[in-house]
Amino acid sequence: MYTQALNSSDGDDRGVEDVARANQFQARIDADERIEPNDWMPAAYRKTLTRQISQHAHSEIVGMLPEGNWITRAPSLRRKAALLAKVQDECGHGLYLYAAAETLGTSREELVDGMLSGKAKYSSIFNYPTLTWADIGTIGWLVDGAAIMNQIPLCRCSYGPYARAMIRVCKEESFHQRQGFEIMVTLCRGTAEQKAMAQNALDRWWWPVLMMFGPPDQVSQHSDTSTKWKIKRFSNDELRQKFIDATVPQAEFLGLTIPDPGMKQNENGNWEHSPIDWDEFKQVLAGNGPCNRDRLAARRKAHEEGAWVREAAMAYAEKRKSRQRAQAAE
Amino acid sequence: MATANIEVSETPLVLYALRRADDALILGHRLSEWCGHAPAMEEDMALANMGLDLLGQARELYSYAAKVEGKNNDEDKFAYLRDVRQYRNLLLVEQPNGDFARTMVRQFFYAAFADLYWRAMMASSDTTFAAIAAKSEKESAYHVRHSSEWIVRLGDGTEESHRRAQDAIDDLWAYTGEMFTVDDGERSLIDAGIAIDPATLKPRWLKTITGIVNEATLALPKSDWMQQGGRTGSHSEHLGHLLSELQSLQRTFPGATW
Numbered sequence: 001m002y003t004q005a006l007n008s009s010d011g012d013d014r015g016v017e018d019v020a021r022a023n024q025f026q027a028r029i030d031a032d033e034r035i036e037p038n039d040w041m042p043a044a045y046r047k048t049l050t051r052q053i054s055q056h057a058h059s060e061i062v063g064m065l066p067e068g069n070w071i072t073r074a075p076s077l078r079r080k081a082a083l084l085a086k087v088q089d090e091c092g093h094g095l096y097l098y099a100a101a102e103t104l105g106t107s108r109e110e111l112v113d114g115m116l117s118g119k120a121k122y123s124s125i126f127n128y129p130t131l132t133w134a135d136i137g138t139i140g141w142l143v144d145g146a147a148i149m150n151q152i153p154l155c156r157c158s159y160g161p162y163a164r165a166m167i168r169v170c171k172e173e174s175f176h177q178r179q180g181f182e183i184m185v186t187l188c189r190g191t192a193e194q195k196a197m198a199q200n201a202l203d204r205w206w207w208p209v210l211m212m213f214g215p216p217d218q219v220s221q222h223s224d225t226s227t228k229w230k231i232k233r234f235s236n237d238e239l240r241q242k243f244i245d246a247t248v249p250q251a252e253f254l255g256l257t258i259p260d261p262g263m264k265q266n267e268n269g270n271w272e273h274s275p276i277d278w279d280e281f282k283q284v285l286a287g288n289g290p291c292n293r294d295r296l297a298a299r300r301k302a303h304e305e306g307a308w309v310r311e312a313a314m315a316y317a318e319k320r321k322s323r324q325r326a327q328a329a330e
Numbered sequence: 331m332a333t334a335n336i337e338v339s340e341t342p343l344v345l346y347a348l349r350r351a352d353d354a355l356i357l358g359h360r361l362s363e364w365c366g367h368a369p370a371m372e373e374d375m376a377l378a379n380m381g382l383d384l385l386g387q388a389r390e391l392y393s394y395a396a397k398v399e400g401k402n403n404d405e406d407k408f409a410y411l412r413d414v415r416q417y418r419n420l421l422l423v424e425q426p427n428g429d430f431a432r433t434m435v436r437q438f439f440y441a442a443f444a445d446l447y448w449r450a451m452m453a454s455s456d457t458t459f460a461a462i463a464a465k466s467e468k469e470s471a472y473h474v475r476h477s478s479e480w481i482v483r484l485g486d487g488t489e490e491s492h493r494r495a496q497d498a499i500d501d502l503w504a505y506t507g508e509m510f511t512v513d514d515g516e517r518s519l520i521d522a523g524i525a526i527d528p529a530t531l532k533p534r535w536l537k538t539i540t541g542i543v544n545e546a547t548l549a550l551p552k553s554d555w556m557q558q559g560g561r562t563g564s565h566s567e568h569l570g571h572l573l574s575e576l577q578s579l580q581r582t583f584p585g586a587t588w
Binding site for chain 1: 355359362363365366367368369370371372373374375378379381382385386388389392405406409410429430431482483484486487488490491494575576578579580583586587588
């Protein structure tokens with residue numbers, strides 16, 4: 001569903017590399033050429049992209065859990081089918097993204113191990129619980145909405161495999177976003193209890209969604225090189241602003257109140273929001289959000305309890321291969 | 331609970347459609363419980379995919395039951411506002427997921443039947459059933475291929491996977507007989523050419539099952555005792571828990587539109 005500007009700086013090791021090649025590489029980036037897996041690239045570019053794409057993939061996979069939490073309880077068969085299809089899509093997005101990350105030379109198993117051990121991150125938003133059905137609508141509307149804001153520019157990212165994955169992901173994601181908004185419309189036109197459920201979900205998700213765009217520009221550690229390399233095309237704050245400006249009229253349409261009494265529209269028409277609680281953001285990234293432990297525990301449990309199944313598949317594939325070899329030898 | 335159960339006029343045709351719809355809904359529900367918890371991402375997708383197919387079949391069958399019944403019921407009322415005693419699914423499909431082997435054996439027993447069943451039902455004199463069958467047959471063909479491959483991998487994989495697959499077969503076997511039984515109402519539909527006689531599918535079902543189980547180096551149980559009851563609403567203790575989860579919102583907020 002989403003990648004986040006959580007990358008911490010890795011240090012810059014381009015100094016040890018061939019300056020001429022680095023210049024050539026930058027010239028290709030500047031000319032808006034796409035970098036492909038067999039092309040030369042600076043080690044730091046490879047590392048940054050591996051981290052960003054794999055975090056994005058982890059987010060898709062962990063993101064199945066908060067929504068998956070409501071599949072068995074979805075209130076109508078139509079909603080249940082849509083939600084199941086959506087979660088299935090997310091798993092598919094995870095698979096595209098792992099494949100894109102693997103073109104940079106790290107295996108999916110290594111990347112997944114990084115996530116399970118807590119070394120690699122996933123989007124902070126999935127550490128919040130889905131407490132009511134309205135949360136499913138809100139996730140579609142706001143979380144997918146924020147993801148799209150972030151991913152559309154990534155469709156033009158300098159690394160070809162990532163950009164192409166994003167084009168496919170964005171198509172499906174916009175569909176999910178509309179479905180989510182439609183759930184909200186239905187709730188807001190429904191009973192007083194349903195409307196209250198929708199407002200409560202917005203109250204709980206609004207600030208965490210704004211945090212999805214990452215820290216404010218003045219403290220974002222990774223933006224300089226990412227911008228220069230055209231991995232990132234807009235700053236965190238620019239995207240956040242774009243999202244808020246697009247979302248405020250949608251909330252008005254729904255008759256819902258954005259839980260920011262200090263928010264006001266400035267002369268340019270942009271909505272200025274109140275300060276974001278960056279301490280909460282840091283706590284969630286540090287593993288102390290409301291669901292961090294549950295999410296990781298669920299992924300680890302699936303991985304560990306599935307080990308015998310994966311081993312069986314491997315053992316069978318081996319047996320089959322040796323039987324075929326023996327047959328061929330006869 | 332604020333919302334009462336609906337009343338259903340179980341004419342033979344309504345009951346017939348509801349039984350097949352309930353099979354698909356309950357098995358689809360069980361598969362969807364795996365979401366995010368499968369042994370590999372590919373299996374997360376495959377299980378969700380099959381769950382979604384089954385849910386689609388359930389919706390078509392419920393809608394048809396509602397149309398035939400001609401009252402105020404619809405797919406959601408059938409799914410959300412009948413209690414355990416009104417549900418008509420096979421005992422097999424309500425069995426808990428257990429480990430991956432148990433889920434796959436349950437899937438294999440059912441899909442191997444559903445595949446033959448839907449193919450035969452394409453010849454139903456009831457055009458709606460024939461159309462639902464034509465669509466479902468394409469899906470069940472995929473389900474039976476997927477589960478067969480896993481039975482072979484698990485049975486002929488490691489010692490542990492072999493043991494787990496054999497345990498699952500031994501435990502679920504007694505629920506397979508119900509797929510082939512028929513009551514008087516169904517007999518009248520069979521005589522009218524609307525339904526097919528499932529007993530005629532049993533030899534081919536057994537052949538498929540035996541072939542795969544042998545290839546997997548597993549064995550079918552000797553016992554031929556078969557548990558019955560799902561078709562008449564005498565379920566295992568598992569279904570009540572499943573329904574209380576499935577129906578919670580509709581029961582808590584009566585009459586709301588979602």
